[in-house]
Amino acid sequence: MINFEFVRTSTVKNAIAALSKTPGAQFIAGGTNLVDLMKKGVAAPKRLIDINSLPLRDITSDSKGILIGALALNSEVAEHPLIKNKLSLLAKALDAGASAQLRNMATIGGNILQRTRCSYFNDSTMPCNKREPGSGCGAKNGYHRMHAVFGASDKCIAVHPSDMCVALAALDAVVHTAGPKGERKVLFADFHRLPGDNPELDHHLQPGELITGIYVPANSFNKQHYLKIRDRASYAFALVSVAVALEVTDGIIKNAKLSMGGVAHKPWRLISTEQFLVGKAASKETFTEAAAVAMTGAVGLTHNRFKIKMGKAAVREALLQAIR
Amino acid sequence: MDKEINYTESYFADDRVDGIEKVTGKAKFAAEHPLAEMAYAVFVCSTIPKGAIKNMVLYEARNAPGVLDIIYYLNCPTIPGHRPYDKDPNKKGFEWRGLKVFNDNIIYSNGQPIALVIADTLERAVYAASLVKAEYVTEDFITDFEKGKKDEALLKKAGDYKRGEADAYKTAAVFVEDEYTIPIETHNPMELHATTAVWEGDNKLTVYDKSQGPKGTQAELARNFGLDEKNVRVVTEYVGGAFGSALRSWPHVPAAVIAARKVKRPVKLVLTREQMFTMVGYRPHAWQKIAIGAGKDGKLVGISHHAISNTSTYEDFSEGIVGVSQFLYDCPNVNTSYKLLPLNINTPTWMRGPGPATGCFALECALDDLSYKLNIDPIELRLINYAEVHPASKLPWTSKFLKECYALGKEKIGWHNRAAIPGSLKENGMLVGYGMAGGVFGAGRGQAAAKGILKSDGSLVLQSAVSDMGPGTSTAMVTIGAELMGLPMNKIKFELGDTDLPPGPTQGGSGSTSAVGAAINAVCDSLKQTLKEMAIQQVPAFSTAKPEDVQYKKGMLFFKSDKTISISYTDLLQQSGKPEIEVIKDSARASAEAQKYAMHSFSVHFVKLQVHPVTGVIRLEHIVSTADAGKIITPKPARSQMVGGAVGGIGMALTEEVVIDHHFGRYVNSNFGDYHVPVNADTPIIDVLFADKPDPIINPMGSKGIGEIALVGVAPAIANAVYNATGKRVRELPITPDKLLS
Structure with a gap:
């Protein structure tokens, strides 16, 4: 591990200023991902700015929605009565992520900004365009069981590892940020990027910006479910996962939001599937057709081709579970 | 008495x-002995699978704060056991088994230790190690087992066996013939391998080591360093799991000893989790082809069992994979063959149930298949072919209470609820399957x-x-x-x-x-x-x-x-x-007894599980492990050991697989996040039932061993239950959800 400077801040303003002061500075909150990356030599921040004392841990609500502070812990959010009662999809997705120990350390903001777990990204002896632009993609011709079937590029086929983000994408959450140029609100679906020619960029956060919170607008979804398929029952990333939020009245789908995890560089919203579902009967037949729509356009490689079939099965099953 | x-x-x-x-x-475990003036050693490891070191750039690392020394092939002291001994048969010499650390510049595997950085703190040693750069001459390599096993020229014979007629299964009324594969699995005990070495003068050495055999480690080190055994003390008071990885000394043990000698301070060397994949052995990748033939009455006619498992290019490691087919069931005609495939990876070693764990996966799955073909209950089929005496040696067993194990497990798992037709039993929308399989291991x-x-x-x-x-x-x-x-x-x-x-x-x-x-x-x-x-x-x-x-x-x-x-x-x-x-x-x-008797412990594992009919996700519901391990001396720890073996078997069946990128010849999942050891959520209720009958011959207590049979047979029992639930026979472990997608 390379020596680095460590500073603590207690206000958002100071945190942003501290970050701008040193090139190569990074915020640290739970550190469940960043510390690993530093140990492996994948990340080498010159300065760490500890933001854990910032007043960003509250979970509050008004008639229009729920605001979750960026420093609220994954486990706190999953257990919070507001979330459990009104956003069960989010609670389920949080509980599906990582392990209990990690959820007790990891923050909401950190969860959004976690890096891919692609083995090539995490091994500094291997080529990886995300870690070292221009070095190539080791995964593409190598081992890519966990990798993307949607939105991948020649440069990168990595996936975003978060479960929580899949739910937030379906719930049309908004990322609140603060930075040197002021505050911004970014729609969750627009927050993360596809790899394209610049896989080193995971998201659209501007230099010097800090995530201050996540706003989840109030909704009328009466059927919600998060389904995660993985290689072991806990502490494993999704092979595929599906977040489903439906408003069903008298057996008819009035509104539908779906997104998938484990399939793309960002939480993958299933817009066409949503459009297909609205106005139809919430039935097994509808869901089977919807699942086929969901996986249209998916491209598999040698080790991850199964995700297309599994994705279909998962979308159908998640929809069925949601209305059960 | x-x-x-x-x-x-x-x-x-x-x-x-x-x-x-x-x-x-x-x-106090091996890395927990606080000693004055302790220095800390960290390995630098190769990043190519085959070739040679051309140059090592050490300047920056040497000048990093706290660095005491850096040992590599050009400055490593001459170690008596590291020089190949004179091949003259009249001269006797000791040669270190396996990789002779820092002996030369040759690279045999990715992750091979190429330098050891010693510093006054662990953090400083870690940092300095990150500064060491190596340049290599690379050579063509092979790490791909599937590719290598097809190349007959690469294979080394490791033993053939024949009793009666070869391939007699072909003459039987009914037979099955299939191929089975298991990937590399690692021991990865909770405690990392660690060695703390302390010299007193030039001739007296104390080593605190993670070792399953202090006397064995003492002998290895004494001979390797040319010391009198009485001047080498090895302390292994507590060991935090090993499963076979600490049965022998790996290169980190002499490396710590060399380092302590060089810096004239006690040196502690703890492997990283990643190094636990590349330095201390693993269960080898194995391919098996097995054919079993039987009459319509279920009586076995012939078994043919062939296996290839991998080894390294610098050391042969073989284990008795096909041995189980020679004696577990009564069968007149048995032929087996076994070959080794050297790959450019580190050497495998014994891992819990070595040989039978792999062999029983093929044998017990094939018998299960045969039972469906014959329309005979799998337990009944095993009873029809029950071996009253050892089928190869014809010696009686010192004790064998295997029939009791079948009966105990059958009752406890609720075998009568099993559907004879695969895929026909459902509970709450989930496919339900029951499976069983046997395990065995030598006693003595x-x-x-x-x-x-x-x-x-x-x-x-x-x-x-x-x-x-x-x-x-x-x-x-x-x-x-x-x-x-x-x-x-x-x-x-x-x-x-x-x-x-x-x-x-x-x-x-x-x-x-x-x-x-x-x-x-x-x-x-x-x-x-x-x-x-x-x-x-x-x-x-x-x-x-x-x-x-x-x-x-x-x-x-x-x-x-x-x-x-x-x-x-x-x-x-x-x-x-x-x-x-x-x-x-x-x-x-017990040499004299072994002339007169066959000696084995036996187990039978029973599994009930659910499979999601669409997504292929498996949920284990119940495991019943039964064992004839003689008289049980300490029931509670014995039960724990059986439970631990069953969990190891769950990993073998469903989750564990070391993955190698064959373009780079490098492991890609050498960490606990990506190499999936089963967690609590994967583990069902595990009941353990012992026949608990004393063995009259083996020892005065009447006990036989438990450690291996706890795991041997668990994976095929799970695979058999998956087949019973779904009608899908998965012959390549682990059985991940994608393999069951409908």
Whole structure:
């Protein structure tokens, strides 16, 4: 591990200023991902700015929605009565992520900004365009069981590892940020990027910006479910996962939001599937057709081709579970 | 041995005697011996699978803060055991087995240690190690097992066997013939491998090591460094799991010793989790082809079993994969073959149930397939082919209570609920399957010595230089001592894990309780004999007695014919003015018995599971593990050991797989996030049932081993249950959800 400077801040303003002061500075909150990356030599921040004392841990609500502070812990959010009662999809997705120990350390903001777990990204002896632009993609011709079937590029086929983000994408959450140029609100679906020619960029956060919170607008979804398929029952990333939020009245789908995890560089919203579902009967037949729509356009490689079939099965099953 | 000892009378609790030390952190593991002036060593490892080091850039690392030394092939002292010995058969020499660390610039595998950075703190050593750069000459390599196994020129013969006619299965009314594959699986015990080496002068060495055999490590190090064995002390008092990875010394052990010598300070070297994948062995990748033929009545006609497993290019490692087909069931015609495929990766080694764990996956799945073809219940099929004597040697078994195991497990799992037609049983929308499979491993009795020190304060110290990597060996030895001497367990201490103690065996092959327990028996018999003789010589009331007239029971010596004449052994010792008496006894290997008998432990595992019909996700619901392991000495730790084996079997069946990128010849999932060891959520209720019948031959306790049979057979039982649930036969482990997608 390379020596680095460590500073603590207690206000958002100071945190942003501290970050701008040193090139190569990074915020640290739970550190469940960043510390690993530093140990492996994948990340080498010159300065760490500890933001854990910032007043960003509250979970509050008004008639229009729920605001979750960026420093609220994954486990706190999953257990919070507001979330459990009104956003069960989010609670389920949080509980599906990582392990209990990690959820007790990891923050909401950190969860959004976690890096891919692609083995090539995490091994500094291997080529990886995300870690070292221009070095190539080791995964593409190598081992890519966990990798993307949607939105991948020649440069990168990595996936975003978060479960929580899949739910937030379906719930049309908004990322609140603060930075040197002021505050911004970014729609969750627009927050993360596809790899394209610049896989080193995971998201659209501007230099010097800090995530201050996540706003989840109030909704009328009466059927919600998060389904995660993985290689072991806990502490494993999704092979595929599906977040489903439906408003069903008298057996008819009035509104539908779906997104998938484990399939793309960002939480993958299933817009066409949503459009297909609205106005139809919430039935097994509808869901089977919807699942086929969901996986249209998916491209598999040698080790991850199964995700297309599994994705279909998962979308159908998640929809069925949601209305059960 | 006094006849009044009754092992069925379990009047002592069998809580682990070292449990409190372990859970309170008092127990000191190999990396936990604080020594003055300790220096810390960190490996730099190769990033190519084959070739040679062209140049190493050390300048930056040498000048990093706190660095004491950097050892690599150009400055490593000459180690006697590292030079290949003269091939002249008249000269005898010792050659280190496996990779000779820092001996030359040749690279045999990715992750091979190429330099050792020693610094005054661990952090500084880690940092300096990150600054070492190596340049290589690379060579073509092969790490792809699937590709290599097709190239006959690469394969090395490792043993053929034939009984009766070869390929007789083809003549049978019904036969199955299929291929099975298991990937590399790693031991990865919780405790990382670690060595702390301390030199006193040039000729005296103490090593605190994670080792399953302190005496074995002592011998390896003494010969490797040209030292007298008595000047090498190895301490392994506590071992945090090993599963076979600590059966031999790997290159980090001599590396720490070399480093300590060079910097003239104690040196601690702890492997990283990543290095646990590339330096301390693994269960080899194995391909098997098995064919079994039977008559319509289910009687086996022939078994043909062929296997290829990988080894490294610098060392051959083979294990008895196909051996199980030769004797587990009664079959007149058996032919087997076994070959090794050297790959440019590190050397594999014995891992829990080595050989049979892999072999039984093929044999027990194939028998399951055969049972469906024959329309005979899988348990019934095994009973039809029950081997009353060892089918190869025709020797009787010392004991075999396998039929009892079938019966116990069948009842407990609710086998009558099993559907004979695969895929036909559903509960709450989930497919339900039942499966069973058998396991076996050699039993026996190795050589061991033990010492007993009986003290006038009423306590007894028992000693032997063995390790207890977790099965509860200490607890078993205290229990045996307590029952033999009639003393409470808390009066007895078992000291182990130190080469200064009488030599004990390496802990492996499920043999510790048998070997060391037999030595403890001999020690206790001798202590009692000594006490009787002392009573006759020194207590006037006993002076007319002969030794056979005196009886020992629960700490008291009696006159057999007049029980009112008695003395406690503590009074006896005090009266004699002796604070303690001490005996050392050796117990021999069961070689003579092995001429007359076959010796094995047996297990049968039963599984009930659910499979999601669409997504292929498996949920284990219930495992019942039954075992004929002779008399169970300590029921609670024995049960724990069986549970641990079952969990290992779950990993083998469903989650564990080391993945190699064959473009780079490098492991891609060498961490606990990506290499999936089963977690609690994967683990169902596990019931353990023992036949618990004493073996009359193997040792005085009547015990046989448990460690291996706990795991052997679990994976095929799960695979068989998956087939029963879905009608899908997965012959490539692990059975991940994608393999069951409909």
